Amino acid sequence: MAEPDTVIGVMDRTDRQLLTLxxxxxxxxxxxxxxxxxxxxxxxxxxxxxxxxxxVIRRTTVDVDPAxxxxxxxxxxxxxxxxxxxxxxxxxxxxxxxxxxxxxxxAGAASVLVKVRAGSPEELQAVLKRLYRIAGxxxxxxxxxxxxxxxxxxxxxx
Amino acid sequence: MAEPDTVIGVMDRTDRQLLTLxxxxxxxxxxxxxxxxxxxxxxxxxxxxxxxxxxVIRRTTVDVDPAxxxxxxxxxxxxxxxxxxxxxxxxxxxxxxxxxxxxxxxAGAASVLVKVRAGSPEELQAVLKRLYRIAGxxxxxxxxxxxxxxxxxxxxxx
DNA sequence: TCTGAAAGCAGAGACGT
DNA sequence: ACGTCTCTGCTTTCAGA
Numbered sequence: 001m002a003e004p005d006t007v008i009g010v011m012d013r014t015d016r017q018l019l020t021l022x023x024x025x026x027x028x029x030x031x032x033x034x035x036x037x038x039x040x041x042x043x044x045x046x047x048x049x050x051x052x053x054x055x056v057i058r059r060t061t062v063d064v065d066p067a068x069x070x071x072x073x074x075x076x077x078x079x080x081x082x083x084x085x086x087x088x089x090x091x092x093x094x095x096x097x098x099x100x101x102x103x104x105x106x107a108g109a110a111s112v113l114v115k116v117r118a119g120s121p122e123e124l125q126a127v128l129k130r131l132y133r134i135a136g137x138x139x140x141x142x143x144x145x146x147x148x149x150x151x152x153x154x155x156x157x158x
Numbered sequence: 159m160a161e162p163d164t165v166i167g168v169m170d171r172t173d174r175q176l177l178t179l180x181x182x183x184x185x186x187x188x189x190x191x192x193x194x195x196x197x198x199x200x201x202x203x204x205x206x207x208x209x210x211x212x213x214v215i216r217r218t219t220v221d222v223d224p225a226x227x228x229x230x231x232x233x234x235x236x237x238x239x240x241x242x243x244x245x246x247x248x249x250x251x252x253x254x255x256x257x258x259x260x261x262x263x264x265a266g267a268a269s270v271l272v273k274v275r276a277g278s279p280e281e282l283q284a285v286l287k288r289l290y291r292i293a294g295x296x297x298x299x300x301x302x303x304x305x306x307x308x309x310x311x312x313x314x315x316x
Numbered sequence: 317t318c319t320g321a322a323a324g325c326a327g328a329g330a331c332g333t
Numbered sequence: 334a335c336g337t338c339t340c341t342g343c344t345t346t347c348a349g350a
Binding site for chain 1: 213215216218221222227234236253257266301304308
């Protein structure tokens with residue numbers, strides 16, 4: 001049985017190893033990455049370039065401590081609606097709220113689930129108030145985060 | 159009234175601008191960042207170094223498409239328990255499951271909320287089965303993601 | 317597809333303002 | 334705290350296996 005490939009393209013063990021290493025520290029040099037996977041720097045450079053090109057690597061970014069930028073409070077909000085909310089207008093309305101970090105259309109009693117980050121409980125309340133102003137929203141259920149155990153990159157299998 | 163600073167240290171407007179720019183693209187050179195905020199490359203280099211030192215920037219990483227590494231299915235699982243689950247043993251048990259991308263202790267009916275990524279509904283089911291084997295777990299409520307509108311970095315206010 | 321080398325540039329830090 | 338300068342090292346490309 002062949003290695004299960006994705007729709008996007010060929011992904012061998014080395015590529016997944018590189019993704020894991022880059023997720024841990026994207027400031028590493030290609031030579032250092034090459035030593036870790038047993039390849040030359042030039043080859044690693046080419047592989048990473050292709051991973052970016054294919055969209056497997058979406059972007060290189062920095063992980064910022066939310067508390068340091070005044071977003072110490074996190075919450076998940078289940079949004080109920082009386083109409084279909086899985087369309088672009090809903091996505092846009094949610095994207096306009098900078099406190100909304102993630103938004104997903106979900107199966108179940110709720111229509112949409114959003115992850116919210118605010119500076120205080122009062123600010124969280126203000127965000128909830130604004131969520132109610134979005135077309136179709138009939139109710140919310142808020143789950144406040146008391147402590148975050150961990151938030152980590154997607155597992156690549158390597 | 160002075161600018162509200164965080165516990166971690168002084169964070170002025172320029173620092174928040176730099177964080178936003180780095181979240182968008184951490185491969186930019188310090189000179190390019192300097193042009194964007196009106197500073198020299200050397201000064202930006204020093205500011206970013208301090209942001210890393212203080213832990214405001216936790217790490218530089220790459221954003222990987224989950225579907226490309228065989229994790230096309232996402233779900234949020236609310237875990238109910240008959241004992242306090244906010245302790246390190248629970249965190250460790252959850253961290254051992256590579257499908258668990260995030261884990262939070264939450265307020266409300268559930269004790270813990272986890273974000274899970276799997277390759278298929280069957281694999282998701284297998285993960286749920288393993289969650290039940292963690293000490294104290296008495297039930298779960300699973301919210302399957304049908305479509306992700308967006309997942310983006312924390313808003314810095316700039 | 318990989319290696320190794322050559323050329324251009326960015327990163328890291330010392331120093332002066 | 335910011336800018337300039339320098340040196341070191343990495344990135345990027347390409348010829349060749």
